[in-house]
Amino acid sequence: MVVKASQDDPEKARRFREAALPYLDDAYTLARYLLRDAADAEDAVQECYLRAYKHFDSYRGPAMKPWLFAILRNVCRAEYARRKTAPTAVEELPEGGDQTPLWNEAPETPEKQLLRRFDGDTVRKLVAALAEPFRETFVLREIQNLSYREIADVAAVPVGTVMSRLARARAMLRSAWLAEQEQVK
Amino acid sequence: MNCEEAEVLVHALIDGELDAGHAREVEAHIEGCAHCAALMKEYQEIRQAIAESDVRYKAPLELRRKIEKALPQPQAAPSRRSVLRGFAMGSAVSAMAATGLVAIVLRNDDEQRIENEVVSAHLRSLQAGHLIDVVSTDQHTVKPWFNGKLDVSPPVIDLTAQGFTLIGGRLDYVNAREIGAVVYKRRQHVINLFVAQTASTDRKSAKISTLQGFNIRRWSDRGLNYWAVSDLGADELTEFGDKFEGAMRANKEG
Incomplete structure (x- = not known):
C-alpha cells in the first residue's frame, strides 16, 4: 500500500514539509472520522502524504488543506472498498438518498430547555455515529472549518448537495444528541 | 418561504x-x-x-516519524571541503572568501527556516489537547519522561519561584528532527522552550526576534540550542531566558 517517495529532491521536500506537515493533525482527525479506526487512519494519512508529495510538483493551489483532504478522501475510499465487512461504514447512500425529507429526522417540537453539554468523548462518539456521506460533510464543515465551496471540491459534489447533506447531518446529530440527553437524564 | x-x-x-x-x-x-x-x-x-469540545485528534508521533522518514532529508549545509572543491578552478584566496560568504548565507537561511518551524510548532501546540504530553509541575517528573524518547533530554528547571510555572513537556518535530519542548506558563501566556542538540559547543548569547506576532529568544549553551517562543512581550521573554540561564549556571556550580 505504501509508495516510497523516490524523487530525491531536498528542496522540493523542504517546500512540501513547510506546506503540508502543519496539517498533519487535521488530516489525521479527518481520517479518524472517515475510517473510525486508529490504525487504518494512520495508514491512510501516511499514504496520503506520500501521494501528495508525489504530486506536489503539479500542485497550484487552491489552499493546501482541501487539496490534502481530497487526496486523503480518495485513499479512504480505497480503504472502504477493501473493507467488505462493515457495509454501514463504507457505502454512500443509493441514488436519491440525499432527498429523504429532513423533517422526519428530528422531533417536531424543539426542546424548551437548554441542550446539555457533553464531554469530548461523547461528542466524538455522536459525530462518529453519523452515516456517510453526512459524517464526512459534517466533519469537513464543523471540525475542519472548510467553506461549502471547499467541501464541494473535496467531495466532488455540487455545492447544493453539500448544503442538503449538512442540513441532514445536523438534523441527525440533533436527534442523536437529544436521545443521548434522554438516556443520561 | x-x-x-x-x-x-x-x-x-x-x-x-x-x-x-x-x-x-x-x-x-x-x-x-x-x-x-x-x-x-x-x-x-x-x-x-x-466548537468548545475536544473533538480533534492528534497525529501519533510515530506517524509523523514515518512520513518524515519517507521524505528526502533536508540538505545539509555543504562541508567546507566540498565547497572548496567547487572552487578549485579559482584562486585559493577568492575560494576562501567565497566559502565564507556561502557559509554565512546558508547559516542565516537555515536559522530563518528553523525559526519559522519553531513558531509553527508553537502554534500547533496551542490547539486544544496538543500542548503537553506529560503534565506535571514537578521537574523530577518531566525530566525522566524525556529520557529514552530523545538522544539528549532537555534540561527541565522549575522556575515557579521566579514567576514562570512549569506545566509539562512534549515531544515535537522541528527541522525534520524530534526535539523536546518544555512548557511554561506566565499568567495565561504559554512559553514553549524548544531544546535541540547541536554539534557546536560554543556559547551563543541570546537574540530576540519576532515572527508572526510571536517573540523568540534564541541562545546556545553547552551543545544545546534553545528557542523560547511565546506571545509574551520581549521584555518578559527576556526575563524568562535570563532566569533560565541563571538557574542553569547555578545548577552547574552547585
Missing part, C-alpha cells in the same frame, strides 16, 4: 454562506415561525458545544 426550505437554508445562514438576499428571506421566515426559530437556536447551541 416555507419551513421545508427554511430548514435547509438555516444551516447556510448559520455558516454565513448565504447571500444577503437569501439571508433576509430566511431571517424573515424565522421571525414569524417559532418552530424554525427554536430549531435554529438548537443548531447553534450544538455547533457551539462542538
Whole structure:
C-alpha cells in the first residue's frame, strides 16, 4: 500500500514539509472520522502524504488543506472498498438518498430547555455515529472549518448537495444528541 | 418561504454562506415561525458545544516519524571541503572568501527556516489537547519522561519561584528532527522552550526576534540550542531566558 517517495529532491521536500506537515493533525482527525479506526487512519494519512508529495510538483493551489483532504478522501475510499465487512461504514447512500425529507429526522417540537453539554468523548462518539456521506460533510464543515465551496471540491459534489447533506447531518446529530440527553437524564 | 426550505437554508445562514438576499428571506421566515426559530437556536447551541469540545485528534508521533522518514532529508549545509572543491578552478584566496560568504548565507537561511518551524510548532501546540504530553509541575517528573524518547533530554528547571510555572513537556518535530519542548506558563501566556542538540559547543548569547506576532529568544549553551517562543512581550521573554540561564549556571556550580 505504501509508495516510497523516490524523487530525491531536498528542496522540493523542504517546500512540501513547510506546506503540508502543519496539517498533519487535521488530516489525521479527518481520517479518524472517515475510517473510525486508529490504525487504518494512520495508514491512510501516511499514504496520503506520500501521494501528495508525489504530486506536489503539479500542485497550484487552491489552499493546501482541501487539496490534502481530497487526496486523503480518495485513499479512504480505497480503504472502504477493501473493507467488505462493515457495509454501514463504507457505502454512500443509493441514488436519491440525499432527498429523504429532513423533517422526519428530528422531533417536531424543539426542546424548551437548554441542550446539555457533553464531554469530548461523547461528542466524538455522536459525530462518529453519523452515516456517510453526512459524517464526512459534517466533519469537513464543523471540525475542519472548510467553506461549502471547499467541501464541494473535496467531495466532488455540487455545492447544493453539500448544503442538503449538512442540513441532514445536523438534523441527525440533533436527534442523536437529544436521545443521548434522554438516556443520561 | 416555507419551513421545508427554511430548514435547509438555516444551516447556510448559520455558516454565513448565504447571500444577503437569501439571508433576509430566511431571517424573515424565522421571525414569524417559532418552530424554525427554536430549531435554529438548537443548531447553534450544538455547533457551539462542538466548537468548545475536544473533538480533534492528534497525529501519533510515530506517524509523523514515518512520513518524515519517507521524505528526502533536508540538505545539509555543504562541508567546507566540498565547497572548496567547487572552487578549485579559482584562486585559493577568492575560494576562501567565497566559502565564507556561502557559509554565512546558508547559516542565516537555515536559522530563518528553523525559526519559522519553531513558531509553527508553537502554534500547533496551542490547539486544544496538543500542548503537553506529560503534565506535571514537578521537574523530577518531566525530566525522566524525556529520557529514552530523545538522544539528549532537555534540561527541565522549575522556575515557579521566579514567576514562570512549569506545566509539562512534549515531544515535537522541528527541522525534520524530534526535539523536546518544555512548557511554561506566565499568567495565561504559554512559553514553549524548544531544546535541540547541536554539534557546536560554543556559547551563543541570546537574540530576540519576532515572527508572526510571536517573540523568540534564541541562545546556545553547552551543545544545546534553545528557542523560547511565546506571545509574551520581549521584555518578559527576556526575563524568562535570563532566569533560565541563571538557574542553569547555578545548577552547574552547585
